[in-house]
Amino acid sequence: MVDAEERILFQRRRDSGYWEFPARAAEPDSGFRGTAVRELQEESGLLVREDDLAAFASLSDPDVHVITYPNGDRMHCFALCFEARTWTGSLAPNSDEVLEAAFFTMTSPPEPLQPQTRAVLDLYIAYRGTGVFQTR
Known part of the structure; x- marks a missing residue:
């Protein structure tokens, strides 16, 4: 999600x-776009249309995208990353999973960042500079 102030x-x-x-x-019955729409709404309260999602990168690097969850489960994840600039609703983070949500500049993100998030941010910055779909 990118706001009017970038x-x-x-x-x-x-x-x-x-x-x-x-x-x-x-979910078993959902593709990349449907998952992005559902998770954004569940976690942030914002609603985006599938047609407003623009894929900018994929992330599958096992050096970065093998995740160990707090319960000890480990998995190698594959992500398709989207940009959206249009949405409806108000920012209202899900209190069960999310403590807070806010917009930050690309050059001054909040800390600490998850390693996967840092990798996606780097991919997004490269995409913005080149206009070319990024992979890692």
């Missing part, structure tokens, strides 16, 4: 305290 939406996880982009795993 700031990006970040959220701070309740379980780890790390900042991240709104994201989660897909």
Whole structure:
């Protein structure tokens, strides 16, 4: 999510305290776009249309995107990353999973950032500079 001032939406996880982009795993009956729409609304209160999502990168680097969850589960994740600039609703973070959410500039993101979020932010900055879909 990118606002009119070119700031990006970040959220701070309740379980780890790390900042991240709104994201989660897909439900069995949902694709990339449907998952992005659902998770954004569940976690932030904002609603975006699938048609307003623009894919800018994919992340599958096992050096960065093997995640260990607080319960000890480990998995290698694959992400398709989207940009959206149009939405409806008001920012209202999900209190079960998200402590707070706010927009920050690309050059001054909140800390601490999850490593995966740092990687996606770097991909987004490269995309913005080149206009070319990024992979890692």
